[in-house]
Amino acid sequence: MTPEISYVIDTFFTLFAFVLIIFMVPGFAMFEAGLVRTKNVTAVLMMNTMIYAVASMAFLLIGYSIAFGSFGSDGMSQWAAFLFQMAFVGKVINIMSGGVSERAKIIPLAIFAVIMGGFIYPTVVNWAWGSDMLYGTFLDLNMYDLAGSTVIHSTGGWTLLAAILIIGNRKGRYTKTGAVRVIPASNIPLVTLGAFLLWIGWFGFNGGSVGSIASKENADAVALTILNTNTAGLAGAIIVGIFMQLKYKKLDITMILNGALGGLVAITAGPDLYNIYQPILIGAIGGILVVFAVPFFDKLKFDDPVGALSVHLVNGIWGTLAVGIFTDKLFLDQLKGIIIVAIFAFVSSYIVLFLINKIVPLKADDDVQMEGLDVNECGLEAYPEFKRAF
């Protein structure tokens, strides 16, 4: 294969992967909009839209050069390489914004998205995937993280944890006695649609992260990556389905879809390294972790309406460790990477969110929460003609 043919095919392939990831923009938007109450649906959609817009723009103007030094790519069009990386950045912040839904205000979170997309996330990328290392060699991560179990998912998760600590919980989520008040999802078809758009986006996310399809070996690696990605999602859904049926005799679809997403997060660190059966185990453990993590975080009173901590933080860690357990990558390198990213992502997000919160308060007032963020933040309702049952 001549270099030109390889250049053309890899450019095309990377644009294909980019487009699949962009399906995650409506994917996250629908998933999260379906999980919140009708009175907050527009605000969630607006948040998702603004995050895509401002984080991508910040990455174009600043972030990409922090992460990779400069535009440029030998094996494919530099613009395709850029687009692929740009598609990731909004996702990291979506993970966070979903978890503080129904009480976080849009403008200060959009300001945070600029800083996250322009500086914090690119720094993590530079350490893990970048061509030249910032801040000296002691941070030279040897962690294997193909498509970002740590770089994307636990970074987003740690940022969410910082945000929950600063913003606090939704009014009425926990009673005075500490009990959890169940707040049902308002639109299950949207949740399902969103979950499957995310699932499809994952094929581009992980498949594209192989970096090239333009050789027999790479074509095999890409196909294996997509196969293993899918298998882990299947396993996550199945195991949570079995668990729900055995324990509650009810197939809670939001938990089962989150189980699938948990499996997808877990496989993301090394889908190219496993045989075709290992993802069943990795995804199943990912699903089970979601089932136990959701009540665990509720016990800690970390209010997370969409289960993002359980899906992205817990499974981002699990998936990165799994590479150290099931392959010949060093467990300690994986652990070191997790810890360094955790410290950096949590501390830097905490500081930035803390400062933003001093200037533009992040949390909507109690009465705004009662009325719903849609009217106050966006000036319109999501479903104005549908009479509400409560």
Place this chain on the structure above:
Amino acid sequence: MTPEISYVIDTFFTLFAFVLIIFMVPGFAMFEAGLVRTKNVTAVLMMNTMIYAVASMAFLLIGYSIAFGSFGSDGMSQWAAFLFQMAFVGKVINIMSGGVSERAKIIPLAIFAVIMGGFIYPTVVNWAWGSDMLYGTFLDLNMYDLAGSTVIHSTGGWTLLAAILIIGNRKGRYTKTGAVRVIPASNIPLVTLGAFLLWIGWFGFNGGSVGSIASKENADAVALTILNTNTAGLAGAIIVGIFMQLKYKKLDITMILNGALGGLVAITAGPDLYNIYQPILIGAIGGILVVFAVPFFDKLKFDDPVGALSVHLVNGIWGTLAVGIFTDKLFLDQLKGIIIVAIFAFVSSYIVLFLINKIVPLKADDDVQMEGLDVNECGLEAYPEFKRAF
């Protein structure tokens, strides 16, 4: 073109086709969820999710080797070849599950999906498309069925017929005098979204079934296949639109979308064999068949909330016969294939469903149907905040 270039391009192309087919997972889910009443929407979504999960897993662990003997593919990555075939299996079962919506329970149907995805469907594939024949040469099918008018659609349809016979109808669908009680679709945007996601998925389904794009001839065949697939869908929609307007002065969108799907099913046996005008006729007949089949099955009291018998069974047969009529493929080979698959799919499904029904009853009780399957099966409602008009 060197073998390596061809290998890379066909792997990439097959992954592209695979991804398009996976859009049919939310496609079927939205289509069916929009067609049922709000009280059964979550159950339909859950059913679609579980079918994708368990049938794909069964095909990975068992079914693929029954169908094709072993993993492996010369011209492309074996994993891409596997993923493409795996994407089909859930569709066959979706066809069935949609038709027994609003009264079939999820768990026993998921058990059936394992057997269907692991054994029944792979046997049909082995006969029609597999590399080595099971069960002796008398079943050596010479039927031409590029992307599965028979292998996918009428197999799913016969399975649905068996399921309807065993499970029976929705409570209240037919009055004591035998009249049909109209049960309106609850969410037309979802139906429309689902239909177009299915339509888009069909491009991957049929285009990918050409098997290779990596030569001038194959590139032409793939493009012609996608063009003809689309044309048949257009013709199905148009003819049903004209019919509805002339007969009822109302453009019933659910019937028109089913007309499009009927055209798409009908073209699926041989989209690569026709010139660019023949699909207009084949698709139009497909649409008209839907219009007449829907009341026909209602007269027989086969309760099918989504019209799956009319779309998939009737047009699966029509499409397979059409290849024998409009091309030089032998009509009798087509007919023989239809009949053998019909007998096998119907009988094996009937037996398996009958046995499952003895152990885990397939049908929800009348009072569960009255309350809606969502609360009973999934423990939550699809739209809990929207006040119901009835």
Place this chain on the structure above:
Amino acid sequence: MTPEISYVIDTFFTLFAFVLIIFMVPGFAMFEAGLVRTKNVTAVLMMNTMIYAVASMAFLLIGYSIAFGSFGSDGMSQWAAFLFQMAFVGKVINIMSGGVSERAKIIPLAIFAVIMGGFIYPTVVNWAWGSDMLYGTFLDLNMYDLAGSTVIHSTGGWTLLAAILIIGNRKGRYTKTGAVRVIPASNIPLVTLGAFLLWIGWFGFNGGSVGSIASKENADAVALTILNTNTAGLAGAIIVGIFMQLKYKKLDITMILNGALGGLVAITAGPDLYNIYQPILIGAIGGILVVFAVPFFDKLKFDDPVGALSVHLVNGIWGTLAVGIFTDKLFLDQLKGIIIVAIFAFVSSYIVLFLINKIVPLKADDDVQMEGLDVNECGLEAYPEFKRAF
């Protein structure tokens, strides 16, 4: 690269672009269905479906040969080249149909779609993109319009203007004193989903319009085109977001999404000609134009429920002029192209719509509008079980 490899890759790439554009069919359908009142949702969905069906069929049977003389393409499969062009035609008419939603009847508009898809639009394509020129050389347009800021978007916009003049406004849109009565969108998640499906479709629209990816230069051009397309959309959303927040303290999501679409329309004439920063300016101006054009058209009492004039007509003109301002293409050639297309599209549409209106009235009666078009035109409601608040 051998001609065969290039042929295969460009066929595949063009099919990929085609599929992305087809996502605009549900994209437009969801976007417009979400923006209208619940009582007109089914009619909007039906209109979108019928337009795709009949306009594509008319283009297959008649329009393509008017536009391009004959089937045939040297560098790729002629069927892929056809499909790509066919995917455009429905979009032009969607632009129009959206703007006359909630009062235009489906059947006469479908008749118009046949003439638009078979004759009017293909004539514009012939002048701007066709291989041989109709009607003599004085119409030989030198306008640079890569993917149709003028050919698609302002053509659709001028057609819409003609349609609004003939059909008139929705009952109750303007009070007797001339004030605008606000009619809120009924389903914001659908609007958002639709907008992002359109956005994704744009990558195929503009990227595919480069015409080939099969060389290093072309691969770069395609990737740059997609990057710049995306950037203009980001800028449109951001600038409208900032404007809304500063002026109203409310992030009106429908305006912000229309701002993004305005940016996307504006970049469409020359995404391959700009550096990676110019689209920020072009898209931002596009967004601002939407913000000012919406009340401007309302002042003129041009009732446009989805903002299509502001998004497609205004920004189609702006985007085509921008090429003359920011690149070395001649401004006067751009202006001449805009004017010729404007005159032809407006006059021919006006005449055809006028004649259709004499035979089959285009506008639904006041009482049908009050009841909603769904029941009268389609015989069913979009959400029959959801109790309406008003």
